[in-house]
Amino acid sequence: SSPLVIEDSFEGYPLNYFNLPLHYRDDLKSVLIPYGLVQDRIEALASRIFSDLHIHIPEQLICMCVLKGGYRFFSDLVSKIQNENRLRNDRSLPMSLEFIRVRSYVNDRSTEAIDIIGISDLSSLNNKHLLIIEDIIDTGVTMVALKKELEKYNPKTIHVVSLFTKRRTDKKCIFKPDYSGFEVPDHFIVGYALDYNEYFRDLEHICVMKESGITKYKV
């Protein structure tokens, strides 16, 4: 389904419109996507994924959370699909949950060395329908590596949903998800579990950092 496009010309909302934690107020430039808009988009994604993937009953859909950045989106998307199951009486979509840790970023750059730390026994993927739930696709290197690794376990189908996809001015994107919530400008965004060196995950709104914040938390 087509993402909501956030144009390059959109600078974001002034910080004083929002409740922001004191410890980050001086490090942020603007709120690019408020929490409520993220939730609204996740509702739309849940409805679309439900109607596309419910047909596999009684087989379960395995929902895989890509930690750490994907944990908020994963939790909200799964609960909104559960709402569809609760409210619809013509169809439903049984789900099971898997978690995997993938890491590649230091500061605001991909190291291109993708660490995949399987947390659960991935042989459970054999002959199952898999939905990979990710927070953002930027260079696409993470998702290309992760999908290649997961294909070794012979899932019946793999779909990928990413809350954000970054509009990359420099290079072409090497991975396109089946579903995307927002297409965002080529800025490093934080909040809603997206981090910068493990900071800003504890921030509700999707924000752009100020230079002072980038320097302050640089390693």
Ligand SMILES: O=P(O)(O)OC[C@H]1O[C@H](OP(=O)(O)OP(=O)(O)O)[C@H](O)[C@@H]1O
């Ligand atoms: O498309 P790419 O350029 O590969 O970037 C996207 C990936 O990078 C980030 O993870 P990170 O390595 O920061 O680990 P984290 O999820 O624990 O924050 C993000 O959560 C995605 O998983």
Ligand SMILES: Oc1ncnc2c1N=NC2
């Ligand atoms: O904008 C971003 N914000 C947080 N984490 C990542 C980003 N792009 N790739 C990984």
Ligand SMILES: [Mg+2]
């Ligand atoms: Mg990640």
Ligand SMILES: [Mg+2]
């Ligand atoms: Mg990160």
